Amino acid sequence: MPHATDLTSPDTPFAVVDAAKVKRNIARLGEHVDALGVSLRPHVKTAKSVPVADLVHGGNPGPITVSTLAEAEVFADFGYTDILYAVGLDPHKLPRILALLQRGVVLTVLIDSVEQAQVISLAGQAIPTLIEVDCDGHRGGVLADDPVLPQIGGILAATGSLAGVLVHAGESYFDTTPAAQHAAAQHERDVAVAAADRLRAAGLTVQTVSAGSTPTAHAATDLSGVTELRAGNYVFFDLVMAGLGVCTIEDLALSVVVTVIGHRPERGWIVTDGGWMAMSRDRGTANQAVDQGYGLVTDLYGAAMPDLVMSSASQEHGILTTRSGNQPPELPIGTRLRILPNHACATGAQHSSYQVINLHTQGITIDAEWDRIRGW
Secondary structure, eight states, X not given: OOOOSSTTSSOSSEEEEEHHHHHHHHHHHHHHHHHHTOEEOOBTTTTOOHHHHHHHTTTSOOOEEESSHHHHHHHHHTTOOEEEEXXXXXXXXXXXXXXXXXXTOEEEEEEOSHHHHHHHHTSSSOOOEEEEBOSSSSSSOBOTTOTHHHHHHHHHHTTTOXXXXXXXXXXXXXXXXXXXXXXXXXXXXXXXXXXXXHHHHTTOOOOEEEEOOHHHHHHOSOOTTOOEEOOOGGGTOOHXXXXXXXXXXXXXXXXXXXXXXXXXXXXXXXXXXXXHHHHOSOOTTTTSSSOOTTEEEEOTTSOEEEEEEEEEEOSSOEEEEESSSSOOOOOOTTOEEEEEOSOHHHHHTTOSEEEXXXXXXXXXXXXXXXXXXXXX
């Protein structure tokens, strides 16, 4: 994309990040985590951008969580040496893991089976490994009281690879009240500590007790026994998080600029050049109290346009309609708008970079372009 100085310059659609909101979101969680007395290991899978992680860590490389080895490799190139690869181990990827370790990166991997533990034990060197523990049935992991937990731990410990345990309260993304989110955070903590204590009772050393999700990270009030907290979505936030009450619409830092390219007044449509290739197919708010369609519409300056939502999408076309069924506002062809996404991770994945904006008294300027890591 050619260099641009304002939101009227680049060809649409393109992704925009509000730098001030990112910094505010980072500061909010950072202060909360500091008060809880644990370290923060941000998950970079949302932004997948080195400059965003740099903001979290004050400009110096710090501990991070990644979802792909591509992320780990790029962040290692930029001096990040404490990386948790928080996806279950695929044995085929072991050579890339070993290559990162040989570069001096402390790359911690994640497993939840005896088979994976045996792969680690045959690697020829110690590989820092966390055992994933299931705290809510959301995804992978062993149960804290499963007899296989200490068995896995023993296999890892024999080669000096056992680092600790990890839990993720994925079901917290469906908790719609502060009380429910707090309960999820407490349960996440309790399960993590119980799993660690069970390994210790078997005579094994557990150094890391890792927990977190964006909802539980903000709702937690007691993390005794936990050593680190993970969260990723919070740097940008999105409509799903706003629908849960974890943030407000004003906190959303990521949006996509689109252009009006047509009208279908007989259907009450405004047609834009931003379809699901720009926004993703994520419909994460569909089951929330307020369904935001494919995204909430704002003007170019970020002010919400009352009653207007991106209600449907094809590959390169977005359809804007009103919730009320009334005719939409008259927006001439060429009008630029911004769409706030349901899921920041999914929408970010559609773009190779972010145009970074700052709001000044004289308007909005694009002050930087942040590259985004793609691939696996």
